Amino acid sequence: xxxxxxxxxxxxxxxxxxxxxxxxxxxxxxxxxxxxxxxxxxxxxxxxxxxxxxxxxxxxxxxxxxxxxxxxxxxxxxxxxxxxxxxxxxxxxxxxxxxxxxxxxxxxxxxxxxxxxxxxxxxxxxxxxxxxxxxxxxxxxxxxxxxxxxxxxxxxxxxxxxxxxxxxxxxxxxxxxxxxxxxxxxxxxxxxxxxxxxxxxxxxxxxxxxxxxxxxxxxxxxxxxxxxxxxxxxxxxxxxxxxxxxxxxxxxxxxxxxxxxxxxxxxxxxxxxxxxxxxxxxxxxxxxxxxxxxxxxxxxxxxxxxxxxxxxxxxxxxxxxxxxxxxxxxxxxxxxxxxxxxxxxxxx
Numbered sequence: 001x002x003x004x005x006x007x008x009x010x011x012x013x014x015x016x017x018x019x020x021x022x023x024x025x026x027x028x029x030x031x032x033x034x035x036x037x038x039x040x041x042x043x044x045x046x047x048x049x050x051x052x053x054x055x056x057x058x059x060x061x062x063x064x065x066x067x068x069x070x071x072x073x074x075x076x077x078x079x080x081x082x083x084x085x086x087x088x089x090x091x092x093x094x095x096x097x098x099x100x101x102x103x104x105x106x107x108x109x110x111x112x113x114x115x116x117x118x119x120x121x122x123x124x125x126x127x128x129x130x131x132x133x134x135x136x137x138x139x140x141x142x143x144x145x146x147x148x149x150x151x152x153x154x155x156x157x158x159x160x161x162x163x164x165x166x167x168x169x170x171x172x173x174x175x176x177x178x179x180x181x182x183x184x185x186x187x188x189x190x191x192x193x194x195x196x197x198x199x200x201x202x203x204x205x206x207x208x209x210x211x212x213x214x215x216x217x218x219x220x221x222x223x224x225x226x227x228x229x230x231x232x233x234x235x236x237x238x239x240x241x242x243x244x245x246x247x248x249x250x251x252x253x254x255x256x257x258x259x260x261x262x263x264x265x266x267x268x269x270x271x272x273x274x275x276x277x278x279x280x281x282x283x284x285x286x287x288x289x290x291x292x293x294x295x296x297x298x299x300x301x302x303x304x305x306x307x308x309x310x311x312x313x314x315x316x317x318x319x320x321x322x323x324x325x326x327x328x329x330x331x332x333x334x335x336x337x338x339x340x341x342x343x344x345x346x347x348x
Contacts, residue, residue: 069104073104075199079203079206082203083210085210087211088212090317091211091317092207092214093262093318094316096110097253099203105125106125106185107125107186108126108182108185109123110180111134113178113215113216114218117135118133118134118138119133120133121260122261126159126161128160130157134154136178138181140170140171143202144202144205146166149163155183161185168183168197170184170204172205172206172208177213180208180213214265215264217260217264217282219282219283227279227342234294235332236293237293238291239291239329239342239345240291240303240326242290242326243286244287245259245286246325247323263282263287265318266288267281267288270290272314273310273311277292278290279291279293289346290307297330303328
């Protein structure tokens, strides 16, 4: 039995089935419906097989090192796939898919910024834990650092493991600061050479070198009271709502990714599309609303069609699979019933 199995008491891992500016959106709204055909960028997460014959092992290599599943990984190919990712709001999730498909780690998790903390965004191999946020201070500056007892005491409950488990961490940094944190465990990796341990940690730490950060959202329990004040400079509004639970029908694409992480990518992309022309808010467990403000009424069906088309282009990894169908309505913000009508729309 592996160290992970011992630490988790045989408990199985639970996988949760769980750029454009305003001008771009306005141009899209003015386009003809006949131009609806659009192509979605597909992010492939499968590696081509390496047919080259492996190089002879050095005489001094230990048997445990020779049997390491990390020994003959196509490092350059994996790095090339990561480097080819476009700089969009869901690219860090595409990077997760590539890495977890390519690296034979026993257990791995991804934490993303959540205010002053880091929140679990995805995990595979770890059993179900509390899923609590962890302090940013847990993030090491050195690549592939073994977590000390103090750090493990903070992170073990969130991942549902024992503090006695050996875990490594690799932080992702950009010019703007901390992008995210990888925490991983693998018995065979610990018996591998220092070079392989470093290659794994370096790959994880540099996974987001050219990608924008993705902060985890705080879903609101009272979206109406937060949205209306942001729209007071407009006479009319077009609310567009999306529920993302349906996209988990493609479980392979979103393996291990939490609902909250996907919701965060949708919100980030929607904010970039609307910029100063409206408001975006996550609410409930798996929903978000985008409200387009305007000086004149808009056709809600046309607005939904064009916004969805633009959103797909802004989320190429998510759009390569099942994409949620939205709903829309019109709202007269000068009406005394605006708040009531918005509440009714969100409740449907």
